[in-house]
Amino acid sequence: MSVDVQTTEAGVLEDLTGMLRVLLEEYGLEDAEITMATKFHEDLELESIDLVTLSGLLREHYGDRINFATFIADKELDEIIALTVGELVIFVVEALR
């Protein structure tokens, strides 16, 4: 694991926010507020294909321990669309433990 990987909730939120900024910049939404309660679809207007990209960014950053595919395997597509940033942060924090 590289030294700059943060494993606290606040740290993961910070890193995830950075990844989301990259995605959002493409849509000209770089100023959007991102908190634990932010919903990917409703608040950030991200589509499921953006979550595929995010999943790749997560793997790049955290390595194979963060398996987004496992996280979403038991979720329906509408639940995935309704995901919050916080749910993903908690998943990452637990996976890194």
Added chain:
Amino acid sequence: MKVRVGEIDLHVQRLSPDAERAPVVVLVHGMLYDSLASYYFTLGPAFAAAGLDVIMYDLRGHGRSSRPTTGYRLEEHIDDLVGLLDALEIDEPVHLVGNSYGGSIAFGLAAAQPERVASVVAIEAEPPVEAWSQRLGDGLARAKPWLITDEAIDLIKQAKGDHEARLSRGAGKLLQTTTIAEDVLLSRTIDPGLADIRCPVLALYGDESVLMEQVDYLKANLIGCRVVVLPEQGHSVLIERTAETSSLVLDWVREQSLVEAE
């Protein structure tokens, strides 16, 4: 990853098992509203966990693949798929799973280059015959001016919610900025007797879908074709009946792979 095919980049997600020589399954998504995400969040991970070499890609114009202004005839989508397999150095026959328009691409490749295709799984899809091209082309010609109106988006929002409305706005933009609607009518079609499709075919339909007439058509023209009809189900079989679809397709691919191995 992005894979260069001809003049465009295709966005590809591949989930490969550790074992070598796993059966290759290519998942082909539908038109306008769709992307590889529909598989990435449904069948993809389960298939990879079951030991299949899973390839998902965004069709040109869709998801995170390039969006050229032109080049949306069926045979051009088929060329993209063949170009992708070549770029990935996959020369063995693959199992194609196609949802809706993606199923038409799968049937089209099976007819055009049978040596590349081990089997076709068509989910709520039609073989690309003349009648298909006319029906789909007419539908898209009607949708093209309609989907960019506020009235349409508002109606869709009321009936199906924000998410569907946003997808519809995206579909309207794709129709407006490319020749995708016109190209369906210009597409090369296959013999309506389906004589050119010789590989094993599994077809899934919802009994409330407008495509139900395909059931008898396929049974009459494709000898040995297996057709499964899911009760109380419309067109969105893949998304709304993921678990059943997953198990039907996994069993099918396993069965076909055993036949191949004999």
